[in-house]
Amino acid sequence: MSFAAVLLDLDGTLLNTLADLTDATNAMRIELGMHPLSQDVVATYLGKGTRNLVRRALSNSLDAHVDDELLDRGLEIFQRTYHLVNGDKTLLYPGVLEGLTAFREQGMRLAVVTNKPQAFTLPLLERSGLLHFFEHVVCGDTCAQRKPDPMPMLHACDLLDVAPADTLAIGDSCNDALAAKAAGITVLAVPYGYNEGQSVHTLEVDDIVSSIEEAAQWARNH
Numbered sequence: 581m582s583f584a585a586v587l588l589d590l591d592g593t594l595l596n597t598l599a600d601l602t603d604a605t606n607a608m609r610i611e612l613g614m615h616p617l618s619q620d621v622v623a624t625y626l627g628k629g630t631r632n633l634v635r636r637a638l639s640n641s642l643d644a645h646v647d648d649e650l651l652d653r654g655l656e657i658f659q660r661t662y663h664l665v666n667g668d669k670t671l672l673y674p675g676v677l678e679g680l681t682a683f684r685e686q687g688m689r690l691a692v693v694t695n696k697p698q699a700f701t702l703p704l705l706e707r708s709g710l711l712h713f714f715e716h717v718v719c720g721d722t723c724a725q726r727k728p729d730p731m732p733m734l735h736a737c738d739l740l741d742v743a744p745a746d747t748l749a750i751g752d753s754c755n756d757a758l759a760a761k762a763a764g765i766t767v768l769a770v771p772y773g774y775n776e777g778q779s780v781h782t783l784e785v786d787d788i789v790s791s792i793e794e795a796a797q798w799a800r801n802h
């Protein structure tokens with residue numbers, strides 16, 4: 581089988597954004613009189629978009645309820661701070677440039693499908709030098725639903741004018757795996773990102789690859 585397009589997750593797949601996200605999270609917690617959290621804890625709260633990160637960080641738990649007033653205050657502080665630090669300590673994972681270049685050389689169309697809101701995503705892709713690889717960028721606030729709903733991946737397929745069956749997705753979390761499977765898209769996982777504290781081996785994916793470069797080799801052989 582050969583693929584016409586590749587949909588790439590952003591946080592934990594292309595870019596290691598954990599340090600900046602932790603700084604903004606802790607600026608919020610400190611301003612609200614709470615103690616800072618470690619990067620390891622914040623890593624388990626990533627993946628379901630900014631509002632869920634803020635809710636999880638305020639309650640210091642994965643699924644506790646936070647009242648709307650506190651959530652809105654937290655969100656305002658988080659957004660203000662993250663805009664200031666977005667990209668400062670962000671690093672490309674090894675093999676990303678090689679892999680994206682190889683996909684393009686194989687003639688594949690590329691899009692990002694991220695749960696990060698657009699206001700943070702586009703400046704970050706620009707600053708990281710990755711934006712030019714992608715024909716489309718679908719963000720957490722582009723569609724009515726975010727991953728793990730299939731809607732943003734199906735929207736990316738529509739924008740690229742490719743069938744889901746001819747598309748490959750690559751991500752680091754259950755949100756990517758579930759969205760891709762529900763959309764009928766082949767999906768690979770990388771093991772170095774953030775999967776809400778779970779091993780990537782628990783994911784229903786077609787394979788696990790060590791890098792985007794290895795994903796491009798995998799695509800060439802399938």
Ligand SMILES: O=C(O)COP(=O)(O)O
Pocket residue numbers: 589590591592626627628629630633693694695696697720727
């Ligand atoms: O913003 C998030 O929660 C994670 O974004 P991602 O979909 O790029 O991993």
Ligand SMILES: [Mg+2]
Pocket residue numbers: 589590591592593627751752753773774
């Ligand atoms: Mg991710």
